[in-house]
Amino acid sequence: MKPIYLDNNATTPCDPAVVAAMLPFFTEQFGNASSIHSFGNQVGVAIKKARAQIQALLGAEHDSEIIFTSGGTESDNTAILSALKAQPDRNQIITTVVEHPAVLAFCDRLEKEGYVVHKLRVDGRGRLDMDEYRALLTDRVAIVSVMWANNETGTIFPVEEMAEYAHARGIQFHTDAVQAVGKLPIDLKRTKIDMLSLSGHKLHAPKGIGVLYLRRGTRFRALLHGGQQERSRRPGTENAPGIIALGKAAELAMQHMETENTDVRFLRDKLEKGILARVRRAFPNGDLHCRLPNTSNIAFEFVEGEGILLLLNKLGIAASSGSACTSGSLEPSHVMRAMGIPYTAAHGSIRFSLSRYNTLDEIERVIEAVPPIIAQLRKISPYWSESGPVEDPNKLFQPAYA
Amino acid sequence: MWDYTEKVKEHFFNPRNAGPLEQANAVGDVGSIQCGDALRLMLDVDPETEIIRDARFQTFGCGSAIASSSALTEIVKGKTLDEALKVSNQDIAAFLDGLPPEKMHCSVMGREALQAAIANYRGEAWKDDHEEGELICKCYAIDSALIERVVRENGLTTLEQVTHFTKAGGACASCHEKIEDVLISIVAARCEAGAIEAAPVATAVVTPAAVEKPRMTNLQRMRKIEEVIESVRPMLQNDHGDIEVVDIVGKNIYVNLKGACMGCALEAATLGAIQQKLFEELGEYVRLLPASQLEMAR
Ligand SMILES: Cc1ncc(COP(=O)(O)O)c(C=O)c1O
Ligand code: FES
Numbered sequence: 001m002k003p004i005y006l007d008n009n010a011t012t013p014c015d016p017a018v019v020a021a022m023l024p025f026f027t028e029q030f031g032n033a034s035s036i037h038s039f040g041n042q043v044g045v046a047i048k049k050a051r052a053q054i055q056a057l058l059g060a061e062h063d064s065e066i067i068f069t070s071g072g073t074e075s076d077n078t079a080i081l082s083a084l085k086a087q088p089d090r091n092q093i094i095t096t097v098v099e100h101p102a103v104l105a106f107c108d109r110l111e112k113e114g115y116v117v118h119k120l121r122v123d124g125r126g127r128l129d130m131d132e133y134r135a136l137l138t139d140r141v142a143i144v145s146v147m148w149a150n151n152e153t154g155t156i157f158p159v160e161e162m163a164e165y166a167h168a169r170g171i172q173f174h175t176d177a178v179q180a181v182g183k184l185p186i187d188l189k190r191t192k193i194d195m196l197s198l199s200g201h202k203l204h205a206p207k208g209i210g211v212l213y214l215r216r217g218t219r220f221r222a223l224l225h226g227g228q229q230e231r232s233r234r235p236g237t238e239n240a241p242g243i244i245a246l247g248k249a250a251e252l253a254m255q256h257m258e259t260e261n262t263d264v265r266f267l268r269d270k271l272e273k274g275i276l277a278r279v280r281r282a283f284p285n286g287d288l289h290c291r292l293p294n295t296s297n298i299a300f301e302f303v304e305g306e307g308i309l310l311l312l313n314k315l316g317i318a319a320s321s322g323s324a325c326t327s328g329s330l331e332p333s334h335v336m337r338a339m340g341i342p343y344t345a346a347h348g349s350i351r352f353s354l355s356r357y358n359t360l361d362e363i364e365r366v367i368e369a370v371p372p373i374i375a376q377l378r379k380i381s382p383y384w385s386e387s388g389p390v391e392d393p394n395k396l397f398q399p400a401y402a
Numbered sequence: 403m404w405d406y407t408e409k410v411k412e413h414f415f416n417p418r419n420a421g422p423l424e425q426a427n428a429v430g431d432v433g434s435i436q437c438g439d440a441l442r443l444m445l446d447v448d449p450e451t452e453i454i455r456d457a458r459f460q461t462f463g464c465g466s467a468i469a470s471s472s473a474l475t476e477i478v479k480g481k482t483l484d485e486a487l488k489v490s491n492q493d494i495a496a497f498l499d500g501l502p503p504e505k506m507h508c509s510v511m512g513r514e515a516l517q518a519a520i521a522n523y524r525g526e527a528w529k530d531d532h533e534e535g536e537l538i539c540k541c542y543a544i545d546s547a548l549i550e551r552v553v554r555e556n557g558l559t560t561l562e563q564v565t566h567f568t569k570a571g572g573a574c575a576s577c578h579e580k581i582e583d584v585l586i587s588i589v590a591a592r593c594e595a596g597a598i599e600a601a602p603v604a605t606a607v608v609t610p611a612a613v614e615k616p617r618m619t620n621l622q623r624m625r626k627i628e629e630v631i632e633s634v635r636p637m638l639q640n641d642h643g644d645i646e647v648v649d650i651v652g653k654n655i656y657v658n659l660k661g662a663c664m665g666c667a668l669e670a671a672t673l674g675a676i677q678q679k680l681f682e683e684l685g686e687y688v689r690l691l692p693a694s695q696l697e698m699a700r
Contacts, residue, residue, distance in 0.1 A: 306464035
């Protein structure tokens with residue numbers, strides 16, 4: 001049977017139209033965009049077009065505000081480091097506990113180097129406390145970096161509002177919008193967001209291409225130093241095929257924005273309701289009233305996520321989990337812990353992330369497949385008896401040294 | 403996802419002996435839901451012969467935890483308790499044709515459950531003396547808890563020493579920064595405790611003193627080489643391997659690596675670590691080469 005891909009927050013397949021757009025730039029139009037001769041001249045034109053396509057998707061005022069990078073991680077690192085380097089009198093960063101490692105791990109490193117990092121906490125639904133945030137905005141803060149939407153739960157943060165507060169205090173505002181771009185309407189020129197990261201492979205473009213949006217007038221220091229590409233803000237010969245592919249993907253994303261919020265949302269809701277109606281002791285994670293239309297994160301109590309994924313995979317269904325075991329650490333995902341999800345459920349949290357390519361038929365198959373898998377794993381779990389968690393004190397799991 | 407062997411997958415998809423064992427007279431519970439792995443091992447032991455007549459398990463955990471539990475029950479069935487106590491976590495991993503380094507703790511948990519169950523049968527108290535930390539070195543599956551313990555017990559201060567004692571960092575070297583972080587935190591704590599005066603730096607290089615040692619006679623030199631080889635032998639034997647010096651030709655020392663060390667992907671790394679140690683002890687540069695190259699040299 002055809003495999004079912006429900007892991008689009010991890011990465012997406014390239015749209016065939018995107019591949020078609022990029023292919024000539026490997027062979028016929030392989031030239032360097034900076035060259036004078038005819039091998040390169042079409043490349044420059046095509047890159048300009050791609051820049052305009054992304055400008056349109058983001059609602060940026062100027063096309064020169066679009067800087068091509070190698071992806072989300074580079075954009076995130078560049079934005080944060082730039083703010084610190086460009087404003088040496090400010091040594092503090094405000095971010096959140098649920099950011100992607102591209103921000104969090106980098107902040108941890110900066111903390112070791114002596115910078116002060118404030119991580120905003122979240123409540124049980126993954127929401128921020130605006131009062132806590134506003135109290136931290138001082139003239140020692142160089143940058144606020146807050147993700148637009150969370151990759152694990154889909155929870156959306158009010159970044160437009162947060163950017164207003166930061167701007168009022170003269171603080172740069174960056175958002176990691178890797179999961180939001182293409183799924184939520186964005187119009188940057190009407191916001192106070194100074195920098196934004198996006199990544200091609202989350203919106204049906206290839207891996208290894210991304211964008212840092214940099215509002216005109218924002219003080220900036222480049223991460224890399226070299227040639228004059230991207231106006232010296234990101235030197236290195238352009239990844240022309242990738243850039244052109246990303247432009248095409250941006251154009252398609254605009255056309256399909258509607259679909260994400262109608263069809264994809266409908267399928268996601270159907271999937272979530274279908275599973276929750278059939279599996280006991282399971283609940284959805286995240287801010288259910290304010291999340292991406294494609295993401296559903298469901299916690300299955302008393303089972304471990306990796307087992308679920310392996311059994312799903314056997315049926316040709318791809319999803320992912322924030323469980324410890326899939327990452328090789330002993331702790332469940334930092335997002336689940338930050339939300340205070342009990343361990344009994346955090347280890348069994350599964351993320352289903354859809355795209356416009358999923359069909360009703362696929363969703364129905366997944367709804368059928370999940371309940372027996374959970375039952376099978378609970379059957380061999382020491383925490384589960386016939387029909388629910390073990391309650392008989394004589395049978396309770398009691399490790400010798402606990 | 404993980405690079406699981408066919409055997410691991412097979413035991414995960416079709417676990418043997420899963421579910422409660424009503425007539426169990428030995429039960430071992432280890433792990434907890436907090437750490438994402440929990441295993442209950444149930445044994446039916448013949449009181450006359452102490453032979454394990456039946457074994458079953460219940461496990462909350464990832465694919466390899468379930469596969470390790472399944473393997474464990476298969477391994478111990480039919481063994482006497484004393485025989486079963488000799489089962490090591492490597493035996494469990496080997497039964498499954500190996501586990502990824504991140505997952506070795508699953509086999510450790512299996513061995514612990516076995517010990518706990520046998521202690522339970524014998525009415526003894528069983529104490530878990532094993533702690534786990536963040537996985538630091540993927541090449542050798544070594545976590546921070548082990549490194550911390552070895553560093554504390556032996557008063558280590560340099561990355562090289564950690565590699566000699568634990569092997570961590572001896573292969574691809576990508577974990578060196580993490581090892582240094584562990585060292586720095588322990589050394590800092592030691593300084594606060596006033597145990598030593600100055601904080602040794604984690605990024606130590608080979609002590610120059612080692613290089614300036616007085617020249618040895620040939621006989622002294624050979625003895626020294628033997629001595630160093632003897633000192634690393636237990637480490638290799640731990641991994642079911644061994645080493646033997648075949649010949650010494652000038653700067654080249656030819657050795658035979660035996661058993662598990664031979665041909666394993668880590669052979670080169672092992673040789674490298676021993677060579678480094680020889681260099682420090684002898685105060686001169688030597689090359690450690692597999693004996694197979696001796697023919698070519700002649
Ligand atoms: C929220 C978020 N930020 C950043 C990244 C990293 O992007 P990239 O893989 O392009 O470096 C990802 C994707 O894994 C993500 O989900
Ligand atoms: S990870 Fe430690 S040497 Fe490779």
